[in-house]
Amino acid sequence: MAGDSVISSLGNCLEEVRDGLPIERALACRLIRCSDDELPELLATARARKERFKPGVITYSPKVFLPLTNLCRDTCGYCIFRRSPGEAGAHTMSPEEVLSVARAGERLGCREALFSLGDKPELAFLEMRATLARLGYKSTLEYLEAMCELVLRETHLLPHANPGLMSAAWVRRLARWSPSLGLMLETTSTALLERGAAHDGAPDKVPAKRLATLEHAGRQGIPFTTGLLVGIGETPEDRVETLFAIRELHRRNGHVQEVIVQNFRAKAGIPMSAHPEPTRGEMLRTVAVARLVLGDMNLQAPPNLTQRYEELIEAGINDWGGISPLTPDYINPEAPWPHLAELERRTRAAGQQLKPRLTVYPEFLASVAERGGLLAEKVLAAADGEGYLRRAA
Numbered sequence: 001m002a003g004d005s006v007i008s009s010l011g012n013c014l015e016e017v018r019d020g021l022p023i024e025r026a027l028a029c030r031l032i033r034c035s036d037d038e039l040p041e042l043l044a045t046a047r048a049r050k051e052r053f054k055p056g057v058i059t060y061s062p063k064v065f066l067p068l069t070n071l072c073r074d075t076c077g078y079c080i081f082r083r084s085p086g087e088a089g090a091h092t093m094s095p096e097e098v099l100s101v102a103r104a105g106e107r108l109g110c111r112e113a114l115f116s117l118g119d120k121p122e123l124a125f126l127e128m129r130a131t132l133a134r135l136g137y138k139s140t141l142e143y144l145e146a147m148c149e150l151v152l153r154e155t156h157l158l159p160h161a162n163p164g165l166m167s168a169a170w171v172r173r174l175a176r177w178s179p180s181l182g183l184m185l186e187t188t189s190t191a192l193l194e195r196g197a198a199h200d201g202a203p204d205k206v207p208a209k210r211l212a213t214l215e216h217a218g219r220q221g222i223p224f225t226t227g228l229l230v231g232i233g234e235t236p237e238d239r240v241e242t243l244f245a246i247r248e249l250h251r252r253n254g255h256v257q258e259v260i261v262q263n264f265r266a267k268a269g270i271p272m273s274a275h276p277e278p279t280r281g282e283m284l285r286t287v288a289v290a291r292l293v294l295g296d297m298n299l300q301a302p303p304n305l306t307q308r309y310e311e312l313i314e315a316g317i318n319d320w321g322g323i324s325p326l327t328p329d330y331i332n333p334e335a336p337w338p339h340l341a342e343l344e345r346r347t348r349a350a351g352q353q354l355k356p357r358l359t360v361y362p363e364f365l366a367s368v369a370e371r372g373g374l375l376a377e378k379v380l381a382a383a384d385g386e387g388y389l390r391r392a393a
Contacts (some may be wrong), residue, residue, distance in 0.1 A: 010031075010034065010038045010041050010042070011041055013027055013030070013031075014041065014042075014045045014292075017045055017049065017292055018045055018048055018049070020049075020052055020295070022247070022292065022293060022294070022295045023289075023292045023293055025240060025241075025244060028240045028243070028244075028289050028292070028293055029236070029237050029240050031285070031288070031289050031292070032236040032237075032239060032240055032285050032286060032289045033236055033285075034285060036281070039281065039284065039285065042285065042288050042289075043284060043288055043314045043315055043316075045288070045292065046287070046288035046289075046291040046292055046314075046315050046316030047313070047314050047315070047316055049291050049292060049295070049316060050291055050299070050316040050317070050318055052296075053295070053296045053318065054298075054318045056351070056352055056353055057318065057352060057353050057355055058313060058317070058318055058319065058320060058347050058350075058352040058353070058354055058355070059298075059318065059319045059320070059354075059355050059356070059357040059361075059388070060319065060320040060321065060322070060323050060343070060354065060355075060356060060357065061111070061112045061321065061322045061323070061356065061357055061358070061359060061389075062108075062109055062110045062111055062112065062322075062323060062324070062325070062356055062389070063105070063110055063111075063112035063113070063114050063160075063322035063323065063324050063327075064101055064102060064104070064105030064110050064112070064113055064114065064157070064324055064326055064327050065114050065116065065322070065324055065327040065328065065329065065330055066093065066098055066101060066102070066113055066114060066115050066116070066147075066151075066327075067081070067091075067093065067116055067117065067330045068092065068093050068098070068115050068116070068117040068140075068143070068144060068147060069091070069092040069093070069117045069118055069121060069128070069140065070082060070083045070089070070090060070091060070092075070117070070118055070330070071083055071084065071085060071090060071092065071118045071121035071125055071127075071128050072117075072118025072119055072121055072124075073118070073119060073120055073121055073123050073124035073125075073203070073204070074118070074119055074201065074202035074203065074204050074205060075200075075201040075202060076198060076199060076201075076202050076205065077197070077198040077199075077200070077232070077270065077271040077272040077275075078198055078229075078232055078264055078270055078271075078272045078275075079270065079331075080267045080269060080270055080331075080332075080333065081116070081118075081330055081331050082118060084125070085125050085127035085128065086127075092128070092131050093147075094135075095135075095146075095147065095150060098147050098150065098151065099150060099151070099154060099155075101326070101327065102151050102154075102155045102157050103154075103155055104326055105157065105324070105325075105326045105327070106155050106156055106157055108325045108326055109325070109392065110157060110324065110325070110326065111156065111157055111158060111356075111358060111359075111382055111389055112157065112158060112160055112322055112358070112359045113148075113151045113155070113157040113158065113159045113160065114160050114162070114322055115144060115147065115148065115159060115160065115161045115162060115163070115178075116162050116330065116331065117140065117144065117162070117163055117164070118140075118164070119163070119164030119165060119204040120139075120140060120141075120164065120165075120204070121140060122139055122140055128140070140163070141163055141166070141170050141173075141174070144161060144163050144174065145173055145174055145176075145177065147159075148161055148174065148177035148178045149176075149177045152177050152178075152374060152375065152378060153374065156378070156382065158178075158179050158358060158359045158360075158378060158379060158382065159177060159178040159179070159359070160178060160179070160180050160181070160182060160225070160359040161174050161178045161181055161182070162181070162182040162183065162184075162225075163183075164183065164204050165183070165204050165209055165210065165212075165213050166181070166183070166213050166216065166217075167216065168216040168219070168220070171213070171216045171217050171220055171222060172220060175217075175220065175222045175371070176371070176373070176375065177375060178359075178375075179223065179358070179359050179360040179368045179375060179379050180222070180223040180224065180225060180257060180359050180360045180364070180368075181217055181222055181223075181224055181225070182224065182225035182226065183210060183213050183214065183224070183225075183226055184226060184227050184228070184229060184260065184262070185207070185210050185211065185214065185226045185227065185228060185242060185245065185246060186205065186210070186227075186228060186229040186232070186242075187207065187228060187229065187232070187234045187238055187239075187242050188207045188211075188238065188241050188242045188245050189207070189233075189234045189235075189238040189241070189242075190206075190207060191233070191234075191238075192205070192232065192233050192234060193205065193206065197233055198232040198233050198272065207245075211245060211249070214226060214246075214249050214256070215249065215253070217253075217255055218249055218250075218252060218253025218254075218255040218256075219253060221253070221254075221255055221367050221370075222255060222367075223255060223257040223360045223361070223364040223367060223368065224255050224256055224257060225256075225257060225258040225259075225260065226246060226256060226258075226259060226260070227246075227258075227259050227260030227261060227262060227300070228242045228243065228246075228259075228260075228261060228262070228286075228290075229262050229263075229264060230261060230262065230263045230264060230278045230282065230283060230286050231263055231264035231275075231276070231277055231278035231282070232264050232272070232275075233275075236282075236285075236286075239286055239289075240289065240293070243259075243289070243290055243293040243294065244293060246259055246294070247293055247294055247297075250294075250297060255364075255367075256297060257298060257360065257361045257363075257364045258297075258298040258299075258300055258319065258361065259290060259294055259297055259298065259299055259300070260300045260301070260302070260321065261283070261286055261287050261290050261299065261300070261301050261317075262301070262302055262305065263277065263278050263283050263301075263305050263306065264277055264278060265277060265305055265332055265334070265335065267332075267334060280306075280308075280311070283301070283306065283312075283315075284311060284312075284314075284315045287299070287301055287312055287315035287316060287317060288315040288316055290316070291315065291316030291317075292316075298318055298319055298361055299316060299317045299318055299319065300317060300318075300319040300320065300321045301315075301317050301320075301321075302320070302321050302329075302332075303320050303321075303323075303337075303338050303343060304329055304332065304335040304336060304337050304338060305332060305335055309338070309346070310346040310347070310349065310350050313347070313350040313352060314350070319357075320343065320347075320354075323337050323338070323340060323343065324337055325337075325340065355388050355389075356388065356389040356391070357388050357389055358379065358382055358383060358387075358388070358389055360379065361387070362383075362386060362387025362388060363387070365379065365380070365383060365387050
């Protein structure tokens with residue numbers, strides 16, 4: 001009986017949410033720490049809220065992963081991607097490598113070229129400055145810009161660039177060749193910058209700097225992907241604050257096309273190798289609260305980082321993110337992408353249709369079309385009548 005009264009009380013709190021109203025901080029903080037008895041009610045509300053937004057559909061982006069350079073001036077406690085010059089595995093892709101991987105992905109039906117790279121490595125490493133000079137560029141961002149243009153001109157793939165911090169001028173330059181841009185906010189908690197914490201030694205992870213990049217993109221109307229990293233030392237309340245910061249940016253500018261809720265994975269060889277991963281319950285609560293805070297915004301959780309990933313549908317996601325038939329997840333190389341047939345089977349079993357999308361979501365296509373030129377031409381040619389990825393004839 002006591003459990004029934006707890007669930008009833010929660011149901012009263014969520015009544016207005018079911019009608020489409022976003023929740024406020026106090027309720028979000030209560031829900032993200034809800035009991036196991038309350039969790040089913042929270043999940044049911046989040047799933048219903050997702051169905052009001054995009055009923056019956058879960059999307060994904062068929063992509064190739066292009067790790068343009070894994071040199072980075074930041075050292076984060078959870079990162080296995082980053083290298084220093086001379087370290088085993090350190091590499092900067094040549095234009096020929098970029099184009100070769102892009103074309104191989106194109107032959108397999110991919111339409112997204114996801115560029116991931118370290119943040120401004122030339123500021124820390126003479127070796128990166130020498131590499132850039134040999135290639136004919138002054139900065140990593142300038143090289144990225146050229147590679148986005150190369151892929152856009154020479155293939156049917158659409159670039160999506162995640163280069164770290166960007167000025168307003170660099171947002172404008174990259175947006176000429178990339179329909180959408182991305183930067184994980186990760187957290188608004190400055191406690192993670194303290195000695196020994198996840199962002200100790202990472203000057204580009206200062207929350208205010210990352211929020212400024214999101215604001216630059218918003219003022220220019222550039223479709224932007226961001227998100228939070230769960231389990232790197234932040235509190236549940238920190239997660240709520242991060243979600244509200246994203247919601248406020250989108251309310252001002254209407255440009256946040258996608259929010260990723262990504263779980264930390266412990267790996268050998270990282271400073272946080274012994275740090276506990278977020279539990280299943282933590283992830284379900286965080287994703288569900290994200291849906292209720294964000295309302296009608298696209299919400300993604302990567303399926304390769306969760307064993308029973310179909311449960312994330314019950315928490316309110318509407319997107320699986322990029323899935324590659326060719327390249328691994330270089331950020332989490334121990335976690336292979338699910339096979340597309342298995343992803344479709346599990347998605348269908350959860351009552352949803354799996355649909356491929358572009359790097360830019362249907363509701364943001366108009367903003368890309370307004371930019372004109374080759375970019376708009378390529379994006380519109382790749383879209384079907386509903387704004388999703390046009391399937392091959």
